[in-house]
Amino acid sequence: xxxxxxxxxxxxxxxxxxxxxxxxxxxxxxxVQTAFKRAGQYKTDSDIIDLVTTDLKTEIxxxxxxxSMDEIENILVLGAKGELGETTAISSRSVSxxxxxxxxxxxxxxxxxxKSERKEPLKIEAPRKLTDEELDQYIKSMYDQYHEDGTVFSxxxxxxxxxxxxxxxxxxxxxxxxxxxxxxxxxxxxxxxGIILNLVExxxxxxxxxxxxxxxxxKRLAVAWHFDMMKLKEK
Numbered sequence: 548x549x550x551x552x553x554x555x556x557x558x559x560x561x562x563x564x565x566x567x568x569x570x571x572x573x574x575x576x577x578x579v580q581t582a583f584k585r586a587g588q589y590k591t592d593s594d595i596i597d598l599v600t601t602d603l604k605t606e607i608x609x610x611x612x613x614x615s616m617d618e619i620e621n622i623l624v625l626g627a628k629g630e631l632g633e634t635t636a637i638s639s640r641s642v643s644x645x646x647x648x649x650x651x652x653x654x655x656x657x658x659x660x661x662k663s664e665r666k667e668p669l670k671i672e673a674p675r676k677l678t679d680e681e682l683d684q685y686i687k688s689m690y691d692q693y694h695e696d697g698t699v700f701s702x703x704x705x706x707x708x709x710x711x712x713x714x715x716x717x718x719x720x721x722x723x724x725x726x727x728x729x730x731x732x733x734x735x736x737x738x739x740x741g742i743i744l745n746l747v748e749x750x751x752x753x754x755x756x757x758x759x760x761x762x763x764x765x766k767r768l769a770v771a772w773h774f775d776m777m778k779l780k781e782k
Contacts, residue, residue: 700770
C-alpha cells in the first residue's frame with residue numbers, strides 16, 4: 548500500500564480545495580473516466596459518466612475537500628481495483644461507498660502506519676535502569692497511543708515484563724499464542740496475494756522468520772490485553 552498520497556494531505560500539498568473550479572471539474576471527469584476503464588467498463592454511457600462525475604464532485608466538495616488530489620485519486624484507483632467494495636457496475640452509489648469505506652476503515656491504517664514511522668518506542672536496551680517516573684511516562688504514552696489508534700509494539704511487552712508490570716497466567720499465554728499464530732497465518736496468505744490490509748503490518752511483512760513474527764505478534768497481543776485490563780480497572 549502507498550501512504551504517500553495520504554502524506555500529501557498531511558503536508559497540505561496539492562489540496563483539492565485549493566484548485567480553481569474549472570480545474571476541479573476537468574480533473575474529476577478525467578478520474579471518473581479512468582476509474583471506469585480501470586474496472587473494465589469501457590463502453591459506459593456518457594450520461595452515466597456525467598452523473599457520477601457531478602455527484603462525486605458534490606461529495607468531495609462537501610466532505611473531502613481537505614484531501615489532497617493525490618489521495619482522492621488513490622481512493623478511485625483502490626475502488627476501481629475492488630479494494631474498497633463494489634466494482635461490478637460503477638455508479639454514484641458505489642463511488643460514494645468507496646469514499647466512505649476509505650475514510651472509515653482504510654485511512655485509519657494509513658494514520659497508524661505514518662504515526663509509527665514518526666514515533667519510535669522508547670529504547671529499552673539502555674544499560675541503566677529506568678526511573679519510576681520514566682517508566683510510568685512511557686507506559687502512559689503507549690497506553691494512550693493504543694487506545695487512540697490501536698498501535699502497540701512488541702518492545703513494550705519486553706519492557707513491561709522486564710519491570711514486572713505485566714502478569715499472564717498460563718491460560719492467557721496459550722490463548723494469545725493461538726491468536727498470534729492465526730493472525731500471522733492470515734497475513735501470510737494475504738501477502739502471497741500481494742495484499743496487506745493493515746498498514747501497521749507493512750514493516751512486519753518484511754520479516755522472513757515466521758516463528759519470530761508469531762512471537763512478536765503474541766507480545767503485541769499481550770500488551771493490548773494488558774492495556775484493555777487497565778482500562779477496565781479505571782471504570
